[in-house]
Amino acid sequence: MLVYWWILLVFVIGAAVGSFLNVAISRLPLEKSLLWPSSRCGNCLQTIRCYDNLPLLSYLRLRGRCRNCGARFSIRYFIVELATGLGFAGLFYLEVVVNIHEWPNQRGAWAVQQGFFPIEWWLGFGYHAILFSLLMVVSMCDLDCFEIPIQVTLTGAALGLLGSLFFAWPWPWTPAQAVPFNVNMLNPWQVPQAGLKAGLQPWPLWGPLPQWLAPGGNWQTGLATAIAGGLAGTFLLRAIAFLAGKGLGKEAMGLGDADLMMMAGCFLGWQPVVIAFFVSAVPGLVFGALSLTLRKGSEIPFGPSLAVGLLGTMLSWRWIGPYVQPILFWDTLLLILAPACMIFMFVLTFLLRLAQR
Template sequence: MDQLPLYVWSGAALVLGLMVGSFLNVLVARLPFEKSIIWPGSRCFSCYRPVRIFDNLPIIGYLVLRGRCRFCGATFSSRYLWVEVGTGLAFLALFLAEVVFNWFNFPGFGFDPLRATMPAWPAVALFCYHATLLSLLIAAAVVDAEHRVIPPLIPFTGLVVGVAGAALIGWPWPHPAGAAAAVGGPKAMPWMLVLDAGPVPIGAQPWPAVGPPPAWAAAGSWKLGLLNSLVGALAGSLVVRVVKRLFETGFGREALGLGDADLLMMAGAFLGWQPVVLSLFVGAFAALLVFKLPTLLLAAVRGTGVDRELPFGPGLAVGVVVTWFGWPWLAPRVQPVLFDLQSMLLIVGVIGVGMLASGLLLRRKAEPAPPEPQPVGK
């Protein structure tokens, strides 16, 4: 009984995730075909009969009907079930990480049911804000995996929510604004010197772009929160577009979609520019290891051909989440680089040359060998 409030709030987060997952299924089913997500209500795509209210309950409706329409018997994709289950578990994990166990070690966060019957409201508000990002990442990943497209409504809705919410959580919130003044000692101390300046406090947003915030956007102000969000959105979009341009210049044809740029733009509005820049490369690794490698192994076992197309959206979504929750460990290690202009330019140059060279190498492998010359008859 002592833990009852914890169970109640965790169960509420799980149920909320199941309900959101049911709505995400609507987005996945309709947005790729440019259909309204409001009208008409849920219905079978075979007989077009409306789905009853109780049949539309997350998980329960699918299991009761055994994945079939009540009227015509047409089968529903198992994706409906897995999106609901996955979103519910993702919401529960996010609630436990941010609200209960205080993964980011924010002051005032953490939920002890022996001392309180409900979590602190700032923790719940931040959970709802980040749950929106998580939901849109799931929707974009599933749509891209099925249809090789990311509908603009998903990232641009996230962009609006991310920018609006960021104005309320300017760095270093939820740390007090005075935590920024304690970093670095003298004003001349560059933030890249971790041993002298110390690790910069991690807030709901990461630290500002180049060091101590300017006077017109003081620490903890809505101006700094808005600035960080806009810079993050711009960086998320530009980093994909630049990588796309360099790789396609070498490869000779289109390789990345602009929907991937929109996806990182949305993530940057929520998380800031530092995590999303790193998440691009984490996402590329995840796309190859988690999504492409199993396909290659399955094709080798079955002796079938391999689909050369790789939906990058699911990998990017995984990269954003991994970088987001790995930030407490990553931040002190990338601080010396992100606050040193020369190191940043060097790394950008190496990555740019590497992407161009990778495109050229893959282009040579993809091009057919020239035909052998035929002997000329007399």
């Protein structure tokens, strides 16, 4: 019974956060302050009263109009509040109620069934909810004006680095609790099984951990992993934008996408970010087709696809992780594979350019 109340509470908090995200989405691209002035009607400039500023409810009661002058507010405000509320509730349901990462439970099955979740689960969910909110803002800004505000991605990267100090792999386990196992005979190294499923920083920077980070679980490991993630995110996207730009002979991708991946890397580490880039191709094709038919423009924002790819990868890492581990921790293979992918990328875009002529 308590579980339903938690889901409702998380939904309400999400809608309230969405209300704040709306302010960020409408003000940041214009370089305005987030805190001052308070919310106003864009038409009559009248301050919106507190009781008309309730998420979701006020929009429904006033039918999306200003109480003072009757001007219509964009439906986007309502959609962002609803999507953030549902996103928070969905994330909470999957990560805490269903526990898809299989976070360890020191409280006992009965307590969890009654809705008394361990504090570590709440912290893990909260950390991911922050990432979700940041991705929501950058996606909406990218959809709205083809721009990813650097204030958001830099703040997000700082939050990710800060969190990494507390959520190092194999958090929330101590290294002694984590059970080692071998997954790859070619390049055997010991992954604590529990760490593989933690989902916050699902993997360390490298395995086996270098001497100066052993035995792991300390803030140094977390920070090193987050920095590696941020660097991997930004360099991967910048390299691809550069090569695709050379191949196509015109700008292929905004550098805001590189900042987005840098931010995500600071939260998740480098491996999920690299995999998420490839996963993003799936929502990318769907959004691309939709945007070409609906907007008739040639420019397609990539930010929302990256956000969907990142969240999907993060939530399914327990299933994806074991399959990609042999590749991602095999240094020789990576040294061959990375340049090969880069050359392939350049050739592919160059052929596209020839085909367009």
